[in-house]
Amino acid sequence: MTGQNGYAGNILKIDLSSASIARVPTSEYADLFLGGRGIAAKIYWDEVPPKIDASDPENRLIFMTGPLCGVPGFASRFQICGKSMGTNQFSFCNLGGSWGANLKWAGYDGVVVSGRADKPVYISIDGDEVEIKDASHFASKSAFQREKIIKDDLGDSVRVLTVGPAGDNMVSFATFLASDDSVGSGRLAGVMGSKNLRAIAVKGDRKLKVAHPDRLSRLRGEIRKLSTGYVEPLLALGMLTPRDRLKKSFCQGCPAGCVRSTYKKPDGGERKFMCEAAMFYETRAKRYSGNTEAAIKATELCDDLGLDTRSVETMIMWLSRCHKAGILTDEGTGIPLSQIGSYEFIETLLKKIAGREGFGDVLAGGTHKAAQSLGQEAQSLIKDYIVKTGENALYGPRLYITTAIFWAMEPRLPIQNLHEVSVPVMLWHLWLMGMKDAPANTEVLRKMARRFFGSELAVDYSTYEGKARAAAMIQDREYAKESLILCDLFWPVYFSESSPDGVGDPSMESQICAAVTGREVDEAGLYKIGERNFNLQRAILVREGHRGREFDTIDEYNFTTPLKGDFGNEDCLVPGKDGELYSRKDAVLDREQFEKMKGEFYGIRGWDVPSGLQKRAKLGELGLNEVARTLEKEGLLR
Ligand code: SF4
Structure with a gap:
């Protein structure tokens, strides 16, 4: 790692069982793994025993930024990794908004949470002051309400990452919500519930150094001239409405923006409107009532309760088929399945799942588990709209x-x-x-x-x-x-x-990396x-x-x-x-x-x-000798 350029310098390690807080230098990881998913994967490899259950206190939730997060002119995206509730395997998600940048400005490249608190807590990070605080007053509060409670407590400049009741109740497809309406899934948010952790609040104002400000300034100029030019036309193919109520809303520091927008709610507040999450209930709502109001509220409710729209969407497809086949009824489930498309349906469904109430408890493990519990006919109605993780079958082979x-x-x-x-x-x-x-x-x-x-x-x-x-x-x-x-x-x-053949320049990412970190890396x-x-x-x-x-x-x-x-x-x-x-x-x-x-x-x-297993020579070439030794001991290397 070349100095601290692009990095805050430390990773926080917090064990909720012992209430201990430690700091390790990011440089232990950055040279080989750079940041984000790479560093998170290395910490996971070192610290998470492979055979434990995702709800075991030994599981880690790893919140990891990269060297570009918090650097002016670059989007402040960050990763969350850990063992997933749905599959008991390593998983990941990527969030935007402003939480990641504020973590860096507080002095940390990442936070690793282990253990389990004996009562609900939240973590407050304000520069050098890191505290584990009581969160008993969060009981029954939604994700947006939790953010507001923390802001009322710690000031408006604090940024909050939290989960809703679905995360508390370890619903397999629960989601995180981070300040400025950024949502992450990966079947990891239920791990927050298993740790009795309700939120992480961050605040900071430290400046990040970059290695070559002049080079970076030139690159920023080039990036501003570039345009994705495709997000809007692509989404015009979909059904995003109502456009007249949308206002562009970028993640912290993003130079470009995309379709990410906010809309004004009838009660005056603002909510994010973006991509798949904005569309997941739209066709059904339009078909049922002729307008999209129920769809807009459905997305907000998913974020507030902390539920993944991708998994809810596929679950509704399956529920609809089960209802038509007479396997499930309104009376038997307590959910108005005969009114799919209405707000009454989606509100009842989401609240029952998030609270694990009645049939919602069966659904909280995901569509595949629910179908298994209902038998062969219900399982046969899982078709080519859903993949094995319960998410929607996008961009298929x-x-x-x-x-x-x-x-x-x-x-x-x-x-x-x-x-x-x-x-x-x-x-x-x-x-x-x-x-x-x-x-x-x-x-x-x-x-x-x-x-x-x-x-x-x-x-x-x-x-x-x-x-x-x-x-x-x-x-x-x-x-x-x-x-x-x-x-x-x-x-x-x-x-x-602007290029003669119309093709973009894939070396730009490496130029940015070099300008920020000082590491002279090429494509x-x-x-x-x-x-x-x-x-x-x-x-x-x-x-x-x-x-x-x-x-x-x-x-x-x-x-x-x-x-x-x-x-x-x-x-x-x-x-x-x-x-x-x-x-x-x-x-x-x-x-x-x-x-x-x-x-x-x-x-x-x-x-x-023949086996698809890794070889010692390749892992050695990549500097992963210790990984190779461990795999070899377990007979998992060729
Ligand atoms: S392009 Fe859109 S989603 Fe990506 S960082 Fe910018 S505003 Fe956020």
């Missing part, structure tokens, strides 16, 4: 092929990886549909693929060739990005109006860090029971149920051979080709091809 690798090897919905494959194709599709200003025609898309994904074959969706290479390149870039941390809605910049060097962090996560998952090839699976429907359409692309149009138009409508994934693609991927990764 029947259309995009490459994404099969991600779905097979990640412990949760890997949205950053999926976006790298899907967003360029969706932009190309906008061009195909005649959208003026769409940045990617076929020629530019293919040039971009050569630069970002290793070959033009990566965007020929008539073949499985070139996909394994693209998947590995995407992972390396994304794991580096999640360690820096840069926002998924802006980076990477695939296309650029390849940054990807090497990404590769290390991906391999570390793979080792964690293998040690926790994910044994390689036979566990690298995807949901069965991908091989058996023909694709009927995709978001905004009913005919499943994609580029094919030499850029010719190709349709994947009615396609399934070929099982043999999938296995072959996995083998190719293991080879590119330097892993053992």
